[in-house]
Amino acid sequence: MSFFRITLNRSAIGLPARTRGALSALGLRRRTQTVFRPVNVSVAGMLMRVKELTAVRRE
Structure with a gap:
């Protein structure tokens, strides 16, 4: 299973x-x-709402 690594x-x-x-x-x-x-x-929808605030990598 793959995950998003999300950093604020x-x-x-x-x-x-x-x-x-x-x-x-x-x-x-x-x-x-x-x-x-x-x-x-x-x-993914929530990440689109906060894309300017976060850094996202797929792992």
């Missing part, structure tokens, strides 16, 4: 609630935190 690079301070909600759903709370999530459509 920029803070969510001052951003809309939907953007902050997507980060929360991905499990990202603080800058430079890294999480692994499975590759699926719902995770």
Whole structure:
């Protein structure tokens, strides 16, 4: 099974609630935190919402 390696690079301070909600759903709370999530459509949709804030690699 493959995973996305997601790292939060920029803070969510001052951003809309939907953007902050997507980060929360991905499990990202603080800058430079890294999480692994499975590759699926719902995770990909959340990543599209926060693409400017994160760095993503597929592993």
